[in-house]
Amino acid sequence: AEDGYQLWLRYSPLPAGLRERLQARVATIVQLGADSPTLRAARQELQRGLGGLAGRTPAPAVAPRAGSVVLARAADLPPSPAREAQLRSLGQEGYLVQRTRLHGVEVTLIAANTDIGLLYGSFAWLRALQAGAADSLAAINAPALASRPALPRRLLDHWDNLDRSIERGYAGQSIWNWWELPDILDPRYTDYARANASLGINGAVLNNVNAKAEVLSAPFIAKAAALAAVLRPYGIRVYLSVRWSTPLELHETRNADPLDPAVAAWWQRKADEIYRAIPDFGGFLVKANSEGQPGPQDYGRSHADGANMLARALAPHGGIVMWRAFVYSPPARPGQMADRAAQAYEQFKRLDGRFERNVIVQVKNGPIDFQPREPVHPLFGAMPDTALMMEFQVTKEYLGFATHLAYLGPLFEEALRFDTRAGGVGTSVADVLAGAQAGHVGGIAGVANIGSSRNWTGADFDQANWYAFGRLAWDPKLGSAAIAGEWAAQTWSADPRVRDAVVALMMRSREAVVDYMTPLGLHHLMGTGHHHGPAPWVDDLERPDWNPTYYHRAARDGIGFDRSASGSNAAAQYAPEIARRLQDPATTPPELLLWFHHLPWDYRMPSGRTLWEELVAHYDRGVAEAAAMQAQWARIRPLVDPRRGADVAQRLARQHAEAQWWRDACVAYFQQVSGLPLPPGAVPPA
Numbered sequence: 001a002e003d004g005y006q007l008w009l010r011y012s013p014l015p016a017g018l019r020e021r022l023q024a025r026v027a028t029i030v031q032l033g034a035d036s037p038t039l040r041a042a043r044q045e046l047q048r049g050l051g052g053l054a055g056r057t058p059a060p061a062v063a064p065r066a067g068s069v070v071l072a073r074a075a076d077l078p079p080s081p082a083r084e085a086q087l088r089s090l091g092q093e094g095y096l097v098q099r100t101r102l103h104g105v106e107v108t109l110i111a112a113n114t115d116i117g118l119l120y121g122s123f124a125w126l127r128a129l130q131a132g133a134a135d136s137l138a139a140i141n142a143p144a145l146a147s148r149p150a151l152p153r154r155l156l157d158h159w160d161n162l163d164r165s166i167e168r169g170y171a172g173q174s175i176w177n178w179w180e181l182p183d184i185l186d187p188r189y190t191d192y193a194r195a196n197a198s199l200g201i202n203g204a205v206l207n208n209v210n211a212k213a214e215v216l217s218a219p220f221i222a223k224a225a226a227l228a229a230v231l232r233p234y235g236i237r238v239y240l241s242v243r244w245s246t247p248l249e250l251h252e253t254r255n256a257d258p259l260d261p262a263v264a265a266w267w268q269r270k271a272d273e274i275y276r277a278i279p280d281f282g283g284f285l286v287k288a289n290s291e292g293q294p295g296p297q298d299y300g301r302s303h304a305d306g307a308n309m310l311a312r313a314l315a316p317h318g319g320i321v322m323w324r325a326f327v328y329s330p331p332a333r334p335g336q337m338a339d340r341a342a343q344a345y346e347q348f349k350r351l352d353g354r355f356e357r358n359v360i361v362q363v364k365n366g367p368i369d370f371q372p373r374e375p376v377h378p379l380f381g382a383m384p385d386t387a388l389m390m391e392f393q394v395t396k397e398y399l400g401f402a403t404h405l406a407y408l409g410p411l412f413e414e415a416l417r418f419d420t421r422a423g424g425v426g427t428s429v430a431d432v433l434a435g436a437q438a439g440h441v442g443g444i445a446g447v448a449n450i451g452s453s454r455n456w457t458g459a460d461f462d463q464a465n466w467y468a469f470g471r472l473a474w475d476p477k478l479g480s481a482a483i484a485g486e487w488a489a490q491t492w493s494a495d496p497r498v499r500d501a502v503v504a505l506m507m508r509s510r511e512a513v514v515d516y517m518t519p520l521g522l523h524h525l526m527g528t529g530h531h532h533g534p535a536p537w538v539d540d541l542e543r544p545d546w547n548p549t550y551y552h553r554a555a556r557d558g559i560g561f562d563r564s565a566s567g568s569n570a571a572a573q574y575a576p577e578i579a580r581r582l583q584d585p586a587t588t589p590p591e592l593l594l595w596f597h598h599l600p601w602d603y604r605m606p607s608g609r610t611l612w613e614e615l616v617a618h619y620d621r622g623v624a625e626a627a628a629m630q631a632q633w634a635r636i637r638p639l640v641d642p643r644r645g646a647d648v649a650q651r652l653a654r655q656h657a658e659a660q661w662w663r664d665a666c667v668a669y670f671q672q673v674s675g676l677p678l679p680p681g682a683v684p685p686a
């Protein structure tokens with residue numbers, strides 16, 4: 001039965017005509033030059049994939065003949081100036097796949113400068129072969145693939161605890177079996193590596209940013225080393241989240257002050273110890289002085305002091321520090337206006353240019369916290385002299401967990417394409433990450449949605465969010481619809497009837513969630529304990545900035561958080577041209593209106609409706625969209641396997657019910673606050 005375990009690496013047989021053609025092209029697999037664990041992985045994947053797609057497994061051979069697939073490093077290929085020039089332009093991780101003559105015979109050549117490039121090229125060709133119809137035919141007859149990643153660091157951050165629970169995880173326990181490691185290696189680790197390598201993800205932070213000191217004790221270093229050994233052939237480096245006060249908690253220093261030489265020396269020794277066990281260890285991820293975590297500010301030092309001390313311990317080994325910018329502290333005085341959305345900028349902007357070269361500041365996509373829609377974080381346009389890393393959340397903490405279907409490709413795309421205007425017009429967030437300004441190259445991280453549920457992500461459609469994150473990490477300029485098409489063809493069916501219907505369903509899903517949860521720039525309306533359902537009325541939590549009322553500020557006079565000059569002025573944290581537009585409700589994008597402005601209920605929207613009417617219309621549309629998604633699935637369901645068909649149907653039914661719940665709760669609450677009647681034509685509560 002279809003249990004979803006294979007993810008997008010299903011390699012179902014191609015339709016008959018294509019299958020025979022492919023068979024003729026994949027008689028043997030030949031590898032030029034020396035063998036390596038990475039090349040072994042590439043060969044095995046090609047055998048598995050081509051065997052499935054063509055219905056016949058290619059045999060390994062030593063000499064190319066007509067119909068061979070040839071894997072070759074640049075250095076092992078016969079001279080060809082054109083190919084050499086192309087390969088040079090593809091860097092250390094890029095690949096080339098082409099049909100060509102080699103040693104007098106026609107072959108399919110997968111070439112790269114490095115072994116990992118060959119593995120990536122193998123996966124790229126398998127992906128192209130699974131695309132369906134004319135595209136599969138082209139991939140058989142005349143593959144012409146050439147690509148290199150835009151960013152050097154493409155990571156998954158696991159918020160996995162050492163007891164195997166996962167913070168904000170909705171797919172079962174952690175796949176890392178810390179109890180059994182290092183001696184017992186679950187084959188799942190290898191499949192995890194394959195899935196990530198198929199996308200080009202090249203790093204994994206194994207443990208939660210809310211880290212425990214124990215992770216740096218000798219037994220856990222040994223466990224991490226065992227995982228690193230499994231992941232290494234797939235190009236994936238292991239990183240660890242570290243707790244700032246680790247040496248203090250292990251009773252090996254008297255404090256954790258970054259300027260105390262004894263503390264710095266401890267971290268140096270620890271780094272040396274880690275690199276003895278894991279020679280290609282990636283580095284540390286740090287959450288400091290945030291949500292109760294200790295940090296350098298406990299000693300009156302700055303984030304830069306803290307990050308740089310760790311960076312100096314890792315630098316001799318080639319490791320990096322990813323220092324998170326996710327910080328917010330409660331307002332200093334009761335009643336004081338402290339805008340959580342403005343705080344990371346306030347703390348980090350002035351540190352620009354003060355970080356060591358091997359520090360990357362990791363910034364969430366938006367200034368609050370992974371909401372269904374946020375404006376881009378202003379720091380992306382404000383740190384020209386610092387390497388920056390994007391932190392996306394792949395797990396859907398605020399978008400209905402694994403219950404709601406929400407394809408995050410459009411959310412990621414929206415953030416990556418945003419023009420920061422930092423280095424002038426046309427400096428997108430993706431460009432900033434790639435070092436467009438002053439050459440500080442950063443990276444991208446996704447908070448993983450992976451657990452040990454059979455299908456890895458809890459819901460089959462959540463696999464698409466892992467997939468889309470990985471594809472965009474490789475190429476941030478890809479379109480989310482094209483990515484959805486690739487994923488659907490590989491995961492559901494390359495039959496265009498199924499593939500295109502699945503894509504249509506996915507592409508409307510994120511906006512549906514925005515509409516029924518937090519339309520028009522509203523945010524943080526959820527119940528604060530679990531983050532699943534609506535609770536816009538909550539106003540009595542210990543910290544003011546935990547309360548939904550802090551964020552929506554709905555009252556008789558209107559609704560929305562004033563972040564213009566008359567309010568917190570967080571709008572001024574963007575580049576001048578953007579800030580100017582955000583200062584004025586008339587030029588603020590309507591989808592972010594209430595993020596930046598507090599407006600009267602009868603404010604006229606571009607549609608001609610009042611704000612109140614528009615708000616209710618969005619909530620109604622969200623519920624209607626959830627119903628439409630259910631209906632769409634009912635038409636697709638007979639074309640897919642029963643297990644997945646039924647599972648998706650159940651989740652969509654629940655999603656529809658919960659969309660109604662969000663809509664009814666929010667509309668009723670805002671109605672009570674505003675004192676306004678339901679607009680004519682609005683759907684009455686369920």
Ligand code: GCW
Nearest residue numbers: 159167168209210287326369
């Ligand atoms: O908003 C919060 C999440 C926490 C998370 C934190 C963070 C890991 O609700 O669960 O902690 O973000 O990103 O550090």
